[in-house]
Amino acid sequence: MTISRRQMLKGLTLSPLAAAGTSSWAQDKFPARPMEMIVPWGPGGGADTVGRMVARWFESDLGGSMAVLNAPGATGVIGLSRLLQTPADGHNMGIMTSDTLMVIGVTPKTLKASDLITLGVLSRQPSGLFVKTDSRFKTWADVVAEARAKPGAVSVATTGPGSPDDASIDYLQTKGLKLTNVAYGKPGERYAAVLGGHVDILFEQAGDIKGHLDGKTLRPLLFFTAQRVAAPFADVPVAGDFGYDFLPPQMRGVVVRADTNPQRVALLSASLDRFAAGREYATYLRDQLALPDSYVAAAAAPAFIAGDLELMKRLHTLLPGAK
Numbered sequence: 001m002t003i004s005r006r007q008m009l010k011g012l013t014l015s016p017l018a019a020a021g022t023s024s025w026a027q028d029k030f031p032a033r034p035m036e037m038i039v040p041w042g043p044g045g046g047a048d049t050v051g052r053m054v055a056r057w058f059e060s061d062l063g064g065s066m067a068v069l070n071a072p073g074a075t076g077v078i079g080l081s082r083l084l085q086t087p088a089d090g091h092n093m094g095i096m097t098s099d100t101l102m103v104i105g106v107t108p109k110t111l112k113a114s115d116l117i118t119l120g121v122l123s124r125q126p127s128g129l130f131v132k133t134d135s136r137f138k139t140w141a142d143v144v145a146e147a148r149a150k151p152g153a154v155s156v157a158t159t160g161p162g163s164p165d166d167a168s169i170d171y172l173q174t175k176g177l178k179l180t181n182v183a184y185g186k187p188g189e190r191y192a193a194v195l196g197g198h199v200d201i202l203f204e205q206a207g208d209i210k211g212h213l214d215g216k217t218l219r220p221l222l223f224f225t226a227q228r229v230a231a232p233f234a235d236v237p238v239a240g241d242f243g244y245d246f247l248p249p250q251m252r253g254v255v256v257r258a259d260t261n262p263q264r265v266a267l268l269s270a271s272l273d274r275f276a277a278g279r280e281y282a283t284y285l286r287d288q289l290a291l292p293d294s295y296v297a298a299a300a301a302p303a304f305i306a307g308d309l310e311l312m313k314r315l316h317t318l319l320p321g322a323k
Contacts (some may be wrong), residue, residue: 003052034091035055035068036086037054037093038082038092039052039069040077040097041070041095041186042186042189043263045187045208046125046288048070048187049284053280057106062267072186076096083256083257090261093119093256093268096116098248099163099165100163101113101251101308102162102164103162106313115258117256118302119265121305122281122294123251123285124250124290125206125223125288126224126229127168128223129201130187130204130219131201132194133217137201147178152180155201156179156180156181161181164250165181167246167316168203171246171250173320174320175244189210190204191212209287210287210289220233221236221237222239224246224248225238225240226247246318247315248315249311269297
């Protein structure tokens with residue numbers, strides 16, 4: 001099943017803050033019942049961190065309670081599909097990552113990008129390839145040499161089929177580097193697989209494994225960026241150093257059903273704006289090694305998401321077998 005660019009943009013560019021007439025919901029107490037945050041990945045990863053952080057904020061800012069539900073599977077599609085089964089009244093929301101956005105935006109099946117609207121993008125981070133500290137791979141050049149000498153012998157832990165992780169490994173095949181992609185739906189399983197020697201390399205964002213980097217149990221080999229990243233990784237090579245033009249975006253945002261009452265959407269997005277202006281959020285960005293201007297508010301989010309989707313579609317054309 002495919003969607004046209006016009007259909008995609010129509011679903012994404014409608015501002016969630018657009019006027020929709022007067023609703024009695026605007027006067028109702030909100031939240032009127034416990035809220036729920038669906039994290040479509042297992043515990044311990046970046047999406048889980050964002051989900052729990054935002055849940056705590058909504059509890060303190062809006063009152064009431066908010067449970068966090070981890071529902072991993074199918075590169076995030078299972079969890080966000082579950083969101084579509086909940087009432088469109090603003091009490092239920094989810095975390096969407098670039099992994100899921102690429103799946104539902106480039107090759108949509110049961111879930112489409114237009115089924116969701118973004119309350120705010122909270123993090124944007126460069127992706128990279130990491131190994132355990134005592135890995136036989138000391139540099140990216142070591143990986144290149146072995147991958148060319150023994151096609152398929154080097155394995156990489158990723159988030160799942162159709163994701164930027166998966167696509168990045170496929171792209172490297174066009175550069176003569178055939179790596180074996182091993183998918184894990186739970187972040188903890190990916191990390192354990194690399195640390196335990198079950199796979200050779202981890203595809204991840206540095207902030208998500210900061211504890212391992214600080215503890216010297218993992219180290220970076222390559223970042224998928226055009227230019228060198230800031231300290232402490234300024235000496236780590238990046239894709240641009242090797243002429244790789246596959247630079248997948250990685251973001252995490254909060255989403256609700258696209259048909260959620262606009263006044264509830266406005267209330268929730270205004271709360272996120274307040275959160276983004278606070279000290280906790282600034283600390284989060286610093287700790288996660290995320291871009292300092294990561295936040296994209298609801299009004300600008302549709303155009304931002306549409307832009308990422310266009311980039312993902314262009315990147316998809318670079319993959320082996322793409323038409």
